[in-house]
Amino acid sequence: MKPQQDRPDLESRAMPDDHHDLRLWLRLLTCCNLVEGELRSRLRTEFATTLPRFDLMAQLLRAPAGMKMSELSRHMMVTNGNITGITDQLEKEGLVERLKVATDRRSSLIRLTGKGKRHFKKMAESHEQWVQDIFGGLSEKSRRNLFEALGELKLLAHTRLPERN
Template identity: 60%
Template sequence: MKDSHNLGVVGCAHPDRESWARPGDTLDLRLWLRLLTCSRLVENRMRSLMRTQFDTTLPRFDLMAQLADAPRGLKMSELSRRMMVTNGNITGIADQLERDSLVERVKVDSDRRSCLIRLTAKGRQSFRTMSNAYQNRVGETFRQMPSERQQLLFELLEELKASGLADQAPPDGANSPLRN
């Protein structure tokens, strides 16, 4: 449902990426703009949730999600690869989480220059609380779409991912913030 000149998605009071499409643009460009718009709209909902309910950021939550499945911890380089951001970004986020006692750095015996980042008990509890709220918000976001349509969309996006994007993506599950 799109007003192609001003509002992008009908009912939104601000232009979105999809509104950049012009008459005559190719279907693949219009599809990309729609995917980008939907992704940003959902991401903005999740950012708002993290900010308003937990006074944190989505990147901090994402890093904690990676660590939730790695009780022994992960190296900074592995976190960087999984989250598809620079080592510097990971260092900054880890520093913030460490100041809040949500993660700790653990030396690696075999490599004095390396350390692992892992959740503290406080971090695990905090993540569980945030993760439950996150999953509920995702559910609210997609609840308006019947489950059959969700499954179809999931399958279509899997085709897109498999068609050439997979070589650039992290391993399955490596970028999922939905772990408890």
């Protein structure tokens, strides 16, 4: 990732006298946005695709028999409408196919085609390398500590925060 010290980010909104937890939240959010932005940019420039398309194909790779639109929507935490639009595009490109469900005429299973699997595997290899490049500047100890700290935060968030639907 390119250094972006000269551009304001969410963390720059924090004031030195703001509560440390607020500053921590803004730093975490800024880091997430920077990493996600870099991955989105690389997917766009190197594969002419988007992160949502990549994510949908990743879900389908894990379900070789296919998934219903509602399952994809739930796994990706987006609306069925978003899934339908992405699926329509990928189907036109021959990367996914719709299969009718014999027991439910209203439902279809979406699955990767052979072409889709080959294309996704190329993207996934690059994506993995990009993530390694981004985090590679951290020492192994720092990566491990960050992973463990975020695991604690995730557990706390699951146990302390009310579940939202």
